[in-house]
Amino acid sequence: MVVADGGTHAVELCWSSGRSETIRTGSDETVVDAAEAAEVAVPYGCLYGACGTCVAELLEGEMTHRRSPRALKDRALEAGYVLLCIATPETDCRVRVGHDIQAEVVGTPWK
Secondary structure (H helix, E strand, C coil), rough: CCCCCHHEEEEEEEECCCCCCEEEEEECCCHHHHHCCCCCCCCCCCCCCCCCCCCEEEECCCCHHHECCCCCCCHHHHHCCCECCCCECCCEEEECHHHHHHHHHCCCCCC
C-alpha cells in the first residue's frame, strides 16, 4: 500500500462477514480514535492496551503501539496482532477486526 499525503494513512478495516470500511488516520492518531471520528464502530474497551477488546490482525502495512500492549503476549505480537486503541499506522494498512478476534487471541474464560 502507498503512504498517503499529509501525514495521514488509509486503514482498511475488514470483518469476517466480508464487510470492509476504509478510514483515514491523522498523524499520531490511533485507529480507534480515527474510527470513532469516521463513525465506524470497532470493538474497544479500556483504551489503554490492557483489556484486549480491540485486538486486530494486521494483514498489510505497519503499525506501532504508543505504549506497551499489555493485553497481548509475545506470540500474538509476533503473529501480527495489534491493539487498535493504542496502535498508530506508520503506513497505509489493512486489518482484520471484530469481536471474534479477541476470543482467538486473548481467549475467554469459557474455553
